[in-house]
Amino acid sequence: MNRRIAIAEPDLSPLEEGYALEAIRSTWISSTGAYLTRFEQEFAAACGCGHSLAVSNGTTAIHLALAALNVGPGDEVIVPSMTYIATANAVRYCGAEPVFVDVEPSTWCLDPARVEEAITSRTKGIIAVHLLGHPADMDPLLEIAAIHGLWVVEDAAEATFATYKGRQVGGLGRIGTFSFFGNKVLTCGEGGAITFQDPTLATRLRMLRGQGMDPRQRYYFPIVGFNYRLTNLAAAILCGQMERRADILRRRREIVARYEARLRGVPGIALRTDAEWAVTSPWMFAATIEARAGVDRDTVARRLTDDGIETRPLFVPIHTLPPYRVEHARRGTELPVTHGLGRDGIMLPTHTLLTDADVDEVCDRLVAAVGAGRAAQGRLRVA
Numbered sequence: 001m002n003r004r005i006a007i008a009e010p011d012l013s014p015l016e017e018g019y020a021l022e023a024i025r026s027t028w029i030s031s032t033g034a035y036l037t038r039f040e041q042e043f044a045a046a047c048g049c050g051h052s053l054a055v056s057n058g059t060t061a062i063h064l065a066l067a068a069l070n071v072g073p074g075d076e077v078i079v080p081s082m083t084y085i086a087t088a089n090a091v092r093y094c095g096a097e098p099v100f101v102d103v104e105p106s107t108w109c110l111d112p113a114r115v116e117e118a119i120t121s122r123t124k125g126i127i128a129v130h131l132l133g134h135p136a137d138m139d140p141l142l143e144i145a146a147i148h149g150l151w152v153v154e155d156a157a158e159a160t161f162a163t164y165k166g167r168q169v170g171g172l173g174r175i176g177t178f179s180f181f182g183n184k185v186l187t188c189g190e191g192g193a194i195t196f197q198d199p200t201l202a203t204r205l206r207m208l209r210g211q212g213m214d215p216r217q218r219y220y221f222p223i224v225g226f227n228y229r230l231t232n233l234a235a236a237i238l239c240g241q242m243e244r245r246a247d248i249l250r251r252r253r254e255i256v257a258r259y260e261a262r263l264r265g266v267p268g269i270a271l272r273t274d275a276e277w278a279v280t281s282p283w284m285f286a287a288t289i290e291a292r293a294g295v296d297r298d299t300v301a302r303r304l305t306d307d308g309i310e311t312r313p314l315f316v317p318i319h320t321l322p323p324y325r326v327e328h329a330r331r332g333t334e335l336p337v338t339h340g341l342g343r344d345g346i347m348l349p350t351h352t353l354l355t356d357a358d359v360d361e362v363c364d365r366l367v368a369a370v371g372a373g374r375a376a377q378g379r380l381r382v383a
Contacts (some may be wrong), residue, residue: 004363007310008183008284011248011352016240023236024312033232042242043178046161047170049195053205053237054230058157058179061192062090062127064228065153065175065192068205071096071188075124080110081319081328081340083129088318096124100319100328102335106273108132111337112140116297118333119144125151130159130169132347133185133281134274138172153177158193160185161249162281169281170195180234183351185248185283186241188234198244251352252282255359259285259348262363268293268370285315288344295369297344303369309362314345 023035036054044052055061071077073095079087081100088098099117104111109131126145128136138152145152156162156169157179163169170176180191194205207213212225241248263269270288275281289297301311317338319328348362 004308005310005349005354005358006351007238007312007347007349009351009353010182010187010189011244012187012237013240013244015243016237019236019240020233023233029233030231031229033235035232036230039235039238039242042239043193046168046242046245047176047195048168049176050197050199051195051202053194053196053202053209054235055192055194055209055228056230057172058177058181058192059070059086059090059188060074060226061157061177061179061194062087062153062155063093064208064226065177065194066090066094066096067208067226068201069151069153069174071124074122076120076122078115078118078126079318080107080127080129080131080338081130081317081335082315082341083155083318084157084315085321086157087127087129088324091127091321097327098318098324099123099331100317100324100333100335100338102129102337103341103363104137105277105280105337107134107137108272108337109134109136109343110141112137115141116144116148119148119150123148123150125153125174126258127153127155129155129157130162130281132272133159133283134158134161134272134285135162135164135169135278135280137275140374142173151175158184158283159180159281160283161245163279165277171197174198175201180238180241183284184194185252185281186238186245188230188237188241191230191234191238210337248352249282252350255350255352255354256282256285257281258356258359259350259363261365262360263287266367266370268295269357269366275286283350284312284347285350286345286347287366288314288341289346289370290344295370295372297346300366300369301346303372306363306364307365309365310349312347314341314347317342 040052067342071094073094091098152173154173154176178193212221212223
């Protein structure tokens with residue numbers, strides 16, 4: 001190959017450029033402006049929520065949600081270990097402890113059957129991560145939470161516009177959080193949002209986002225808050241993305257469907273099984289390299305890199321990382337599905353600038369790498 005196929009590229013058009021230029025010319029480039037108001041209203045409506053709050057990124061969205069729910073030292077929050085580390089880090093920012101639970105082998109999302117056994121007298125709530133665009137199974141999680149007096153926060157950083165049983169994610173739990181990082185379905189480079197239905201949360205979330213300032217008295221700060229505001233300039237880009245979201249989603253879904261058609265059923269490659277109740281968000285396509293492939297995930301990734309194709313491993317299980325492994329080891333909980341995904345999972349290029357030929361090239365090279373592994377394994381057996 002002469003050119004590199006990147007794992008992600010932002011899809012920005014003259015529309016976003018024009019809105020950004022308009023924001024610059026208006027001089028409203030900081031944390032106030034018409035584009036911020038417009039984006040928050042449009043995003044809330046698109047997510048079927050009464051309220052949306054724009055923030056600086058997806059990590060601050062989770063932290064702000066937990067702070068608004070009064071998570072603090074001595075508390076525990078149940079989270080999947082198979083997720084980006086920001087989910088757990090935000091719990092620690094509050095002085096609380098993440099308690100890691102395994103994921104389902106089919107959807108790769110938090111396993112409700114494992115959640116209840118992780119609840120203790122210190123448990124404050126559950127963070128349900130909609131991993132790689134697939135919604136977590138929310139109804140049983142919400143039922144468990146109601147029985148034990150817990151809240152559920154949805155980490156929908158990777159699942160913008162996904163639906164669960166016909167309902168938009170972000171409005172199913174107490175609070176939903178989103179990311180608009182450069183590789184996400186919607187992007188402004190760095191940005192995020194919080195969605196919620198309960199109007200009583202609005203004032204507290206806005207105060208915490210804006211350094212704790214009292215909305216009725218400027219420059220009076222009755223609480224300690226954070227500077228987690230999004231700029232009007234970034235919101236201008238997001239307004240353009242919102243206008244174009246139908247085309248962005250359509251092309252991403254075409255790419256995901258092409259991957260599935262080419263790779264499902266290939267010996268040595270396994271794909272996630274989407275639940276019948278889910279409409280996934282086409283964020284990042286992923287697969288696992290099975291043991292019968294005769295080659296491990298990292299070897300496959302290196303071969304694709306040599307071919308000019310960028311990939312990513314699935315997330316390293318958080319409970320195995322230095323900041324969290326000691327506390328998890330004390331609990332002695334095994335997370336076999338998470339371990340397998342962390343070892344075998346690979347993400348493939350997924351963005352709207354890919355051509356069908358690009359997707360076919362990735363599939364051809366992946367199948368060839370796995371096929372070479374199986375052939376080598378067969379020769380060893382014969383020998």
